[in-house]
Amino acid sequence: MNYMCLNTIFEKTFAGTWIAGPNIEDAISEARKFNAVKIKSIINYLGEEFDKVENVDNAVEIYIAVIKEIRKRHIDSDISVKPTQLGMLINEKVFEANYRKILRVAKNYRIFIWLDMENAKYVGATIKAYLKGINGKNSGICIQAYLKRSMDDIKKIVAKKGTIRLVKGAYVENRDISYNSWEKTTENYRRLLLYLFEKSNNFTIATHDLQLIKYAEHLNEKYNKTINFAMLKGIKNRTLTLLAKKYPAYVYIPFGTAWLQYSIRRLREAGHLKLIFKSLLENQSIEKQKNGA
Ligand SMILES: Cc1cc2nc3c(=O)[nH]c(=O)nc-3n(C[C@H](O)[C@H](O)[C@H](O)COP(=O)(O)OP(=O)(O)OC[C@H]3O[C@@H](n4cnc5c(N)ncnc54)[C@H](O)[C@@H]3O)c2cc1C
Structure with missing residues (x-):
């Protein structure tokens, strides 16, 4: 079997579990399926680490097109953008200008914009841009529990009434700046979550970890907040459907042709094939639930 053939098989099976397809239309129709079972979507255009101005400009145009399409088609969806798609590698000013441009358009169309969090080297500049651009309830930022700095970052963001999407973190980071084990990262997630329950009214619990979900529900018995849950397309979506009832x-629905890096991160997390095949089945189950099966 040659490389091209392997490439196609991977794209059609594994990547297809996590990714809507190559075009905006694929993301819209996937979002519509989830909307039908009361799950809102967060659409993301694949691709990262853009170092050419034309790729960055193209990404900005694509996001603006997605914003307009979401509104035109009456889809219940946010958008999530990556700083390195918007020019972070060219320089911080280019990134900030593009981020603000997207925020302006999104505000007109009443669409919520999330900032994805990438490698630790971009975290400072990403948070800086977010804190400058906070505009009412229109934007949020992802914070990674595996980073030791995250409690300080969360405090700054909460003080400015920002909106946080709390994740464990998907990149490979240096031990000096990150918790280097699953246990320590999970422990820090619990600590950050408790802080959010105590001090914030705007946060999303973005994890597939059932123990953390139970912990959040337990905390909510005391704090009684409006809590939001988020998962990635193709992972534990049956559980998400149950959560959506409460x-x-x-x-989170990615689309586009640059599926490789995103899929590598998902493969690394899945750890073994059994979980990947389980994801494939869960993906089909959304279709069945939509059809009332
Ligand atoms: C909505 C959303 C947005 C995100 N945005 C970002 C971001 O901007 N930046 C960032 O660094 N990370 C982001 N992530 C990814 C996140 O950091 C984690 O890498 C990922 O969610 C796995 O961690 P977990 O909390 O689910 O816990 P884990 O302990 O990794 O997983 C819990 C359980 O979920 C299942 N599971 C997890 N991953 C898979 C998989 N790939 N296939 C099959 N089963 C799986 C397994 O049963 C596992 O035991 C996001 C995640 C979500 C849900």
């Missing part, structure tokens, strides 16, 4: 729930 809480606002979101599914």
Whole structure:
């Protein structure tokens, strides 16, 4: 079997579990399926680490097109953008200008914009841009529990009434700046979550970890907040459907042709094939639930 053939098989099976397809239309129709079972979507255009101005400009145009399409087609969806798609590698000013441009358009169309969090080297500049651009309830930022700095970052963001999407973190980071084990990262997630329950009214619990979900529900018995849950397309979406009966729930739906890096991160997390095949089955189950099966 040659490389091209392997490439196609991977794209059609594994990547297809996590990714809507190559075009905006694929993301819209996937979002519509989740909307039908009361799950809102967060659409993301694949691709990262753009170092050419034309790729960055193209990404900005694509996001603006997605914003307009979401509104035109009456889809219940946010958008999530990556700083390195918007020019972070060219320089911070280019990134900030593009981020603000997207925020302006999104505000007109009443679409919520999330900032994805990438490698630790971009975290400072990403948070800086977010804190400058906070505009009412229109934007949020992802914070990674595996980074030791995250409690300080969360305090700054909460003080400015920002909106946080709390994740464990998907990149490979240096031990000096990150918790280097699953246990320590999970422990820090619990600590950050408790802080959010105590001090914030705007946060999303973005994890597939059932113990953390139970912990959040337990905390909510005391704090009684409007809590939001979010998961990635293709992972534990049956659980998400159940959560959506009780809480606002979101599914993160990537689309585009640059599926490789995103898929490598998902493969690394899945750890073994059994979980990947389980994901494939869960993906089909959204279709069945939509059809009332
Ligand atoms: C909505 C959303 C947005 C995100 N945005 C970002 C971001 O901007 N930046 C960032 O660094 N990370 C982001 N992530 C990814 C996140 O950091 C984690 O890498 C990912 O969610 C796995 O961690 P977990 O909390 O689910 O816990 P884990 O302990 O990794 O997983 C819990 C359980 O979920 C299942 N599971 C997890 N991953 C898979 C998989 N790939 N296939 C099959 N089963 C799986 C397994 O049963 C596992 O035991 C996001 C995640 C979500 C849900």
